[in-house]
Amino acid sequence: MATETHDAGHAAAGPAMPQLDFATFPNQIFWLVVTLVVIYLVLSRVALPRIDAILSDRQGTITNDIAAAEDLRTRAKEAEAAYEKALADAKAEAQRIAAEAKAEIQKDLDAAMAKADEEIAERASESEQAIAEIRAGARDAIEAVARDTAGDIVAAMGASADADTVTAAVAERVKG
Amino acid sequence: MGKAFFWVIMVLVLISGFAFAPEKAELAIHPMDQFIVKPLFGYGEVGAFTITNVTLWMFFAVLAVTALMVLGTRSREIVPGRGQSVAELAYGFVYKMVEDVAGKDGVRFFPYIMTVFMYILMANFLGLIPSSFTTTSHIAVTAILGFGVFFAVTILGFVLNGSKFLGLFWITSAPLPLRPVLAIIELISYFVRPVSHSIRLAGNVMAGHAVLKVFAGFAGALGLFAFVPVFAVTAIYALEVLVSFIQAYVFTILTCVYLKDALHPSH
Numbered sequence: 001m002a003t004e005t006h007d008a009g010h011a012a013a014g015p016a017m018p019q020l021d022f023a024t025f026p027n028q029i030f031w032l033v034v035t036l037v038v039i040y041l042v043l044s045r046v047a048l049p050r051i052d053a054i055l056s057d058r059q060g061t062i063t064n065d066i067a068a069a070e071d072l073r074t075r076a077k078e079a080e081a082a083y084e085k086a087l088a089d090a091k092a093e094a095q096r097i098a099a100e101a102k103a104e105i106q107k108d109l110d111a112a113m114a115k116a117d118e119e120i121a122e123r124a125s126e127s128e129q130a131i132a133e134i135r136a137g138a139r140d141a142i143e144a145v146a147r148d149t150a151g152d153i154v155a156a157m158g159a160s161a162d163a164d165t166v167t168a169a170v171a172e173r174v175k176g
Numbered sequence: 177m178g179k180a181f182f183w184v185i186m187v188l189v190l191i192s193g194f195a196f197a198p199e200k201a202e203l204a205i206h207p208m209d210q211f212i213v214k215p216l217f218g219y220g221e222v223g224a225f226t227i228t229n230v231t232l233w234m235f236f237a238v239l240a241v242t243a244l245m246v247l248g249t250r251s252r253e254i255v256p257g258r259g260q261s262v263a264e265l266a267y268g269f270v271y272k273m274v275e276d277v278a279g280k281d282g283v284r285f286f287p288y289i290m291t292v293f294m295y296i297l298m299a300n301f302l303g304l305i306p307s308s309f310t311t312t313s314h315i316a317v318t319a320i321l322g323f324g325v326f327f328a329v330t331i332l333g334f335v336l337n338g339s340k341f342l343g344l345f346w347i348t349s350a351p352l353p354l355r356p357v358l359a360i361i362e363l364i365s366y367f368v369r370p371v372s373h374s375i376r377l378a379g380n381v382m383a384g385h386a387v388l389k390v391f392a393g394f395a396g397a398l399g400l401f402a403f404v405p406v407f408a409v410t411a412i413y414a415l416e417v418l419v420s421f422i423q424a425y426v427f428t429i430l431t432c433v434y435l436k437d438a439l440h441p442s443h
């Protein structure tokens with residue numbers, strides 16, 4: 001295109017495309033080789049080993065951390081199991097103690113019940129005896145009243161009967 | 177915020193269009209001037225050891241590579257910061273490429289391939305700085321890279337495999353009558369490799385930069401309507417950022433492919 005008029009200072013020579021100006025090739029090639037060698041040295045001596053070390057370090061750290069996490073998890077599980085076991089033991093112990101206490105109480109209760117039953121039976125027999133006495137007393141009294149009344153009735157009817165006969169008859173009737 | 181900024185820029189563009197409109201709009205576009213190799217100090221002939229703008233920008237490329245790969249990783253953190261992340265990313269990217277394409281036994285050539293990749297990448301990116309010089313836009317540079325890879329791979333192929341390396345051209349899976357024909361085609365394509373390998377890189381970079389310059393020239397000529405080419409330049413610049421990386425990647429992966437041929441010449 002238009003390199004001929006413009007910028008005549010350093011573009012006077014050379015074709016329209018500076019890329020095809022072969023006079024500059026040795027310069028470019030020389031500096032390119034220098035550049036590539038320097039970059040190669042920087043990369044292969046410093047940068048690449050360092051990044052490689054960083055990456056493997058990180059991999060190691062990650063592996064270690066995962067192993068540590070696994071270990072911690074195992075330990076947590078063990079702790080949980082131990083806790084569960086302790087809880088179960090405590091429960092069993094508590095049940096045993098409760099059962100023991102219950103049995104003791106039952107024993108005391110049984111004893112108290114037996115004693116109470118005995119007392120009740122005693123009282124009941126006493127009462128029965130008293131009732132029997134009262135009943136016997138009542139029968140005697142009825143007999144006496146009946147005898148007297150029968151004697152009085154016989155006398156009032158004008159008949160006479162001796163006391164033994166009346167007594168026998170009343171006794172016979174009362175019994176019947 | 178973004179919208180306000182956008183409108184401020186628009187107003188500035190309009191004002192500058194009025195204020196700095198060239199008296200005589202002309203198409204004084206010199207898109208190739210940016211590629212001129214010239215001495216850094218004074219004028220004169222460009223000898224082999226003259227310190228030129230090529231020297232300067234290659235030196236910047238070395239600085240950039242060193243800054244990223246050495247300074248970026250100096251603290252060797254287990255949990256990396258930004259710089260170290262990028263350095264590790266570049267390392268892993270190229271390492272995996274070499275391992276996947278060239279195979280496990282290609283890994284011993286990883287430092288060389290990394291050197292080529294980092295140089296091309298940094299030179300391309302540095303070339304995108306306005307008014308900089310792009311060393312990878314020159315055939316001389318990319319041809320040295322391309323032919324360097326070509327000769328290295330060819331010599332390596334013969335050293336490692338002896339005459340079996342020629343099996344690369346004698347395709348035993350094809351029918352016998354076809355083999356000589358295929359051998360000729362394979363031979364031609366093999367020798368064209370370094371040419372396409374180097375011209376692809378230089379051509380892409382040069383074309384992109386020339387287009388940027390042309391559009392920038394339009395901006396100077398259009399005065400008030402300069403914002404149209406300015407937006408175009410912005411868009412092309414974004415594309416060039418992509419091309420810078422992609423060309424470095426393409427050059428590197430092709431190097432790996434050629435290396436694979438040298439290590440395992442059987443198809």
